[in-house]
Amino acid sequence: MAARIIFNPAAGNGKAVKILESVKPYLRDQDIExxxxxxxxxxxxxxxEVANEKDLTVISLGGDGTHHEVxxxxxxxGKTIFGVIPAGxxxxxxxxxxxxxxxxQMVHTALYGPNRWFDLGAIDDQYFLTVAGAGFDAEVAGWANKHKKQGNGTWVFIRGILYNxxxxxxxxxxxxxxxxxxxxxTFMIAMGNTQYIAGGMNICPQADPHDGQFEIMWVEGIKPWQILxxxxxxxxxxxxxxSVVKTFPARELTVEGPSGLWVHADGELIGHLPVHVKTIPKAIRVHMGI
Structure with missing residues (x-):
């Protein structure tokens, strides 16, 4: 077996099902499960089940929540090679x-493109690919996860921002x-392994998943009229x-606050404060485009 595709039929409010049917012709006559x-x-x-197979590519066909689980x-x-077919x-x-x-071409790249070592973030026993955070972004993430079936893409997150x-x-x-x-x-704190959250918001613009550290983006306690x-x-x-925003690099940090405050990672709610967050440099190989 050259690759295993892990398909989440619930991703993207039905979009993943359509995408799988569209990519099946490109998978014919290949050793792909x-x-x-x-x-x-x-x-x-x-x-x-396949995490120890170093010559295997594992593809996550779904959204960022599916990628987070995979x-x-x-x-x-971290022995396999990782790739994604986005459908969230x-x-x-x-x-x-x-x-x-x-x-x-996207499917071919996800399966066979050049691979590069990626850093990951870790919070206790949870790993994350993109951004983790606490405060306003975690509240919006929780709201968006409950309302994904009522819209697609960035609009779901914008509605969550306006609501909260x-x-x-x-x-x-x-x-x-x-x-x-x-x-x-604090209004919010974000720990970026990569740049983006919530459908393309460039929350940590200097984050680089190849440099062995996070970009921290920490916003002080602003007034409601300053949010939008x-x-x-x-x-x-x-x-x-x-001036209300501080950014700085960090490889490891502890964030403490009221115990009822949610923490998210890759847009998924994973627990509450306090948390200890660290970078795992060169954690896994990922198929990339050129």
Missing amino acids: IVTTKGPGHATELAR INGLMPM TGNDFVRVLHYPASLE ALGYRPQPMTVTIDGHSTTQN PLLTRVFRGTHVKR
């Missing part, structure tokens, strides 16, 4: 892979790096120029 998830967490189990099945071994709501991970626009903007109140958070702690009233003007800058990544 397609396995279908049956519910939350199943993609992790299906990935774990990578958590492949780690901590946000599709943020694939934005850094430089895949071709053509579906046929007026009612959200900043909370005190403490960040500790190398034994040095800083506390401030700041967030309109996020798609271009210019929000980091505002």
